[in-house]
Every structure is written in structure tokens, then in C-alpha cells.
Amino acid sequence: ETGVTQTPRHLVMGMTNKKSLKCEQHLGHNAMYWYKQSAKKPLELMFVYNFKEQTENNSVPSRFSPECPNSSHLFLHLHTLQPEDSALYLCASSQVTGTSGWETQYFGPGTRLLVL
């Protein structure tokens, strides 16, 4: 247990569905992240939230929409996805101190998404 939980753990959805992935961290961190891990590709950063504000959007298509209502919760809203979006989606959190203090990121177990 890393202190980062993700639900659901598995999700199957059609291309016309709308679903949301949820991440919660119990570590008191102030930064949260979404990553995508596809087969045969390195882990890719999607979004970064520092102090509840989105600071990075790594050229992610608009069919992925993040939401960070508070420093402990992070959502990824999904709509009209494509089969190539099938992947393991990982959430992480860390403590950011000042302008240059980035500490270890702690990862959740991931949501395995299959888009049919």
C-alpha cells in the first residue's frame, strides 16, 4: 500500500460511453499526476496538478478531461474514447516544496481500461 488508491481497478467501455477514473491520496501531498502506460510504450505523463492547479497538459487529446477538486482527489473524465486509448492509467502524488523541491512520487495500483 503506497497511500494512493484508484477506482475502479478495471473498466471496459464502449466508444460512446462517458466514464470517470478516481484517484485519492492519503499522504498529505500537494501535487498529483495522471500517467498512461500502453503496451510497448514507455510510461507517459498526461497531467500534473500542483496545489490543485493544472500546471502541465502533455498534449493530451480533449477526450481526456482531468479534475482536481482538492489536494487529495484527482479525477480523469473520459468520453468518446478510441480503442487505442486502452491502457493502464496510473495516478501518482508527491510533495512539492518551494520552486525546486520535488520529492519521490508515490503511485497508485492503476486502472486497466479497455475501450471496445
Next chain:
Amino acid sequence: KQEVTQIPAALSVPEGENLVLNCSFTDSAIYNLQWFRQDPGKGLTSLLLIQSSQREQTSGRLNASLDKSSGRSTLYIAASQPGDSATYLCAPTNNNAGNMLTFGGGTRLMVKP
């Protein structure tokens, strides 16, 4: 743009061997570098974090070294055990990239009893 390469991509060894996993990165202006472990279908577990001013870090049977100027890091695993079987990922953080990690493709390790 930072690019990270890990060699070998896969490795299978008998139990008890000492191992070296390699990581190279193209942009040496890094703030720190982390090594992670990932078990199949699971999230990542941080193993070691080396600050850019450090040469190495040790945790139990694991030792990670960093040569920032040449863009290289190695993870040394002593006396490998079947429980070490997993994928090992390295991820540098660049000075100008805030808290963004760039991951390599990983080394998939199998330690046979």
C-alpha cells in the same frame, strides 16, 4: 526533449547472481533520477532517488549510481532472489521540467529459483 533508454530490455538470471541494469538519458541537466519497480499489472514502487549532486544511493541489496555528465545511471542488485522479478524503470527529472518524470522503457527481470 529528454529521452531515456534502458538496456537490456529483458533479463533472465538464476537466483543468487549479481545484476547491473543500465539507464542512459540524453539531457544531462537533471534535478534527480529515480529508479522504480513495477510488478505485472500493478503500480510503481519507488526504490531509490539520487539527487543530481550525489554519486550513488544504497538501499539493502540495491545500489544506484549516477554519472550525470555522461548521462548514465546503473542499478546494481546483489544476490538476486526470485522476489526481485519485476520490471525496473528509471526516470530522470529535468531542471526545467518541474516535477515531471521522463520514463525509460524498462528492464523486465526474471530471477529463476
